[in-house]
Amino acid sequence: xxxxxxxxxxxxxxxAIIGGGPSGLRAAEVAASExxxxxxxxxxxxxxxxxxxxxxxxxxxxxxxxxxxxxxRYSGEDQAPDFWPRALENFSPQMMRAWADSLGVETxxxxxxxxxxxxxxxxxxxxxxxxxxxxNGVQFHLNHRCCGLxxxxxxxxxxxxxxxxxxCDVVIMAMGGASWPRTGSDGSWMTFLTALGIPCSPLxxxxxxxxxxxxxxxxxxIEGKPLKNLLVTADGKSVHGELLITRYGLEGGAIxxxxxxxRKMAKPEITIDFxxxxxxxxxxxxxxxxRGDLLDAAIERWRLSPAAAAILRRDSWPNAAALASGVKxxxxxxxxxxxxxxAISSAGGVAWKGLDESLMARETPGLFFAGEMLDWDAPTGGxxxxxxFATGTLAxxxxxxxxxxxxxxxx
Ligand SMILES: Cc1cc2nc3c(=O)[nH]c(=O)nc-3n(C[C@H](O)[C@H](O)[C@H](O)COP(=O)(O)OP(=O)(O)OC[C@H]3O[C@@H](n4cnc5c(N)ncnc54)[C@H](O)[C@@H]3O)c2cc1C
Numbered sequence: 001x002x003x004x005x006x007x008x009x010x011x012x013x014x015x016a017i018i019g020g021g022p023s024g025l026r027a028a029e030v031a032a033s034e035x036x037x038x039x040x041x042x043x044x045x046x047x048x049x050x051x052x053x054x055x056x057x058x059x060x061x062x063x064x065x066x067x068x069x070x071x072x073r074y075s076g077e078d079q080a081p082d083f084w085p086r087a088l089e090n091f092s093p094q095m096m097r098a099w100a101d102s103l104g105v106e107t108x109x110x111x112x113x114x115x116x117x118x119x120x121x122x123x124x125x126x127x128x129x130x131x132x133x134x135x136n137g138v139q140f141h142l143n144h145r146c147c148g149l150x151x152x153x154x155x156x157x158x159x160x161x162x163x164x165x166x167x168c169d170v171v172i173m174a175m176g177g178a179s180w181p182r183t184g185s186d187g188s189w190m191t192f193l194t195a196l197g198i199p200c201s202p203l204x205x206x207x208x209x210x211x212x213x214x215x216x217x218x219x220x221x222i223e224g225k226p227l228k229n230l231l232v233t234a235d236g237k238s239v240h241g242e243l244l245i246t247r248y249g250l251e252g253g254a255i256x257x258x259x260x261x262x263r264k265m266a267k268p269e270i271t272i273d274f275x276x277x278x279x280x281x282x283x284x285x286x287x288x289x290x291r292g293d294l295l296d297a298a299i300e301r302w303r304l305s306p307a308a309a310a311i312l313r314r315d316s317w318p319n320a321a322a323l324a325s326g327v328k329x330x331x332x333x334x335x336x337x338x339x340x341x342x343a344i345s346s347a348g349g350v351a352w353k354g355l356d357e358s359l360m361a362r363e364t365p366g367l368f369f370a371g372e373m374l375d376w377d378a379p380t381g382g383x384x385x386x387x388x389f390a391t392g393t394l395a396x397x398x399x400x401x402x403x404x405x406x407x408x409x410x411x
Contacts, residue, residue, distance in 0.1 A: 012037040014168040015399055016158055018146045020047030021185065022385055023371025024174035025129060026392030027399070031172075032136040034400035039166065040138055041158070042184070043145035048126045049183035050176065054385070055122025061100060062093040062382040064113045073383045075260050076376035077201060078352040086357075088386070091393040096386060103128045114382050141166075146175070148192045151364060170366050170399045174392060177346030177372040178203040187346065189373065198361055199354040201375050204263060207256040207384075208343035211335035212249035218310055219247055225307040230254060231276035234268070235261040240276065245307055249334065257379040259337070260347065268334040273327075274308045280324045287320035298323055345384050347377035358398030359391060366402055370395040 015031050017024045020042035032038045040047070054060075063070060070093065071084040097107045097115060105125045106118040117125060134140070145161040155169040173193075176185025187203045194200055227243045232254040241254030255262075255270070262268040275283060283302060290297035294317050299309045304327070311330065317323040340346055350369045354362055359374070361367045370391040378387055 013170060013400075013403065014039070014155075015170045015172065015396075016041060016156070016166055016168040017172045017174060018158070019174035019176060019185075019371070019373075020044075020140070020142075021174060021176050021371060021388070022048065022051050023176075023373075023388040023392040024172070025133065026389045027172045027174055027370050027396040028133055028138045029129075029136070030393050030396035031400055032133065032138050034396070036170075036400055038138045039141060039168070040133075041141045041144040041146060041160070041166070043143070043161075044184040045142050047130060047140065047142070048122075050180055050185060051126055051385075052122050053180060053183055055120075055126075058116050058120040059122045059125070060114045060116055060380065060382040060385070061107060062096040062115045062386040064093065064109050064115055067092065070383070070386075073381070074376050074378045074387060076347075076352060076374075079376065080352070080357065083352075083357070084387075084390075087390040087394050090397075091386075091390040093382075093386060096389060099389075100125065103132065146173075146189070146192075149196070149367075151366070156366065170368070170402050172368045172370055172392075172395050172399055173350075173373065174370045174395075175373050177349060178340050179205065179208075179343040179346050181341055185372070187340075187373075193350065197363055198367075199351040201348040201351050203340060203346045203348040205337040205340040205343035206259050206345045206347040206377050207380050208259065208338040208340075209246060209251035210249050210255055210262065210268070210337055212332050213335065214245070214247075214249070215314065218314065219245075222307045222310045223247055225305075226252075227272070227274070227305060227307050229276070231273040232258060233271045233273075234258040235265050237261045243272075248338070250332070253380060256344070259379070260377050262334065263337070263347070270332050270334065272330045272332065274304065274312075274330065275302055275327050278302070280321075280328050283324035283327065284320050287324075290320065294320065294323055298327070302327065344380060345372060345377070347375070349373045349375045351375050359395045360398060360402070368395040368399050368402075 013036055015036045015038050017028050017040045020040055028038050028040050067088055071088055074084045100107050107115050108118050109115055147161045148159040150157045156171050158166045175189045178187030190200050222245045225245050231238055239254050239257040243250050243252040243254050286301045356362055359368050371388040
């Protein structure tokens with residue numbers, strides 16, 4: 001593709017961003033600061049609807065753990081091993097906090113290391129962000145649903161469902177995944193991107209509950225009750241955390257973190273250790289001289305929660321050793337993940353093998369991608385928004401450099 005030398009300020013290069021979620025807004029912010037002429041297109045009547053939904057849970061912006069650990073939270077088929085360390089160094093969790101601060105939004109670190117705005121709300125942050133983007137020249141085009149794009153020697157022509165088109169030099173797509181489609185991100189871009197030859201992996205529910213066939217009596221007794229301080233294992237991966245019993249199965253941080261492992265299992269199942277701080281031998285020792293109902297004694301001596309006790313009461317236990325083993329290795333067959341529309345996020349999307357290290361499509365120079373529509377996955381904990389901001393930053397920095405003629409060397 002031939003692009004004319006637009007490197008002088010008199011001829012600002014035109015960037016179109018498709019999608020007004022956090023990834024697209026962040027890309028707009030970075031590209032505008034790099035001097036690009038930025039037009040942002042959003043299919044809904046307003047931007048940032050899923051960001052506002054995230055605000056209902058307090059808006060967990062990022063996490064305070066060390067960057068090396070942080071980078072290990074992300075997974076994705078064919079990702080370069082250095083991608084996340086590089087992207088997170090380029091836009092780090094500290095930079096996320098400084099960014100919020102620059103909008104007059106103070107953040108705090110919760111006891112579990114997660115970072116939230118002190119007001120635990122997204123709306124004030126979004127309002128100030130959008131008005132700053134407008135002041136910096138970003139043009140917003142709402143009710144514009146992208147349905148395709150063409151490329152020729154002059155650049156791109158983007159098509160919208162309302163019959164309009166838009167010509168530009170560079171494009172960043174940030175149309176999100178497919179969870180909570182009522183917020184605008186329904187994953188329908190997959191159809192036109194696949195037709196354009198952009199490799200994509202199917203979108204799958206992530207950070208979601210999984211089905212388990214509880215006996216009706218158990219549901220009646222413990223639906224909505226938490227199981228705390230667990231060690232939960234799937235496919236050799238173990239995580240500490242909590243679960244919540246639901247009518248259809250299980251929800252909660254522990255199962256969200258195991259989503260990618262569970263999706264790989266032909267017969268998904270988890271093993272719960274209800275008492276991870278004690279060994280089996282220690283549990284058995286605590287039962288010495290126990291009289292009467294074995295489980296009643298264990299509830300008291302091992303401090304089992306009502307939900308754990310109700311689950312264990314489904315079986316009969318001949319002795320303390322069998323009960324200790326059951327408490328340490330309780331296996332639960334899972335049926336399927338909850339529907340993608342109800343999930344917190346989606347895995348799958350634009351495949352890494354079709355992208356270069358700057359998130360540009362290898363076969364379509366000048367077309368970049370950012371955010372949840374890329375084929376990465378991460379658990380809740382602030383990793384999703386941090387990933388969206390980091391990829392939005394990276395794509396916009398690369399978009400600003402794309403087609404710029406290198407400065408001539410002085411003699
Ligand atoms: C209930 C809930 C709670 C969450 N809480 C948190 C949290 O606390 N912390 C965290 O890190 N993450 C959280 N998330 C996840 C986080 O909100 C998402 O990962 C993030 O919003 C994804 O950003 P994005 O910009 O990539 O996509 P989106 O936010 O989905 O934005 C994509 C935008 O593109 C638009 N669009 C789609 N298709 C088109 C098209 N064809 N043409 C034009 N526009 C289009 C959509 O309307 C949408 O506005 C939560 C999600 C949910 C559902």
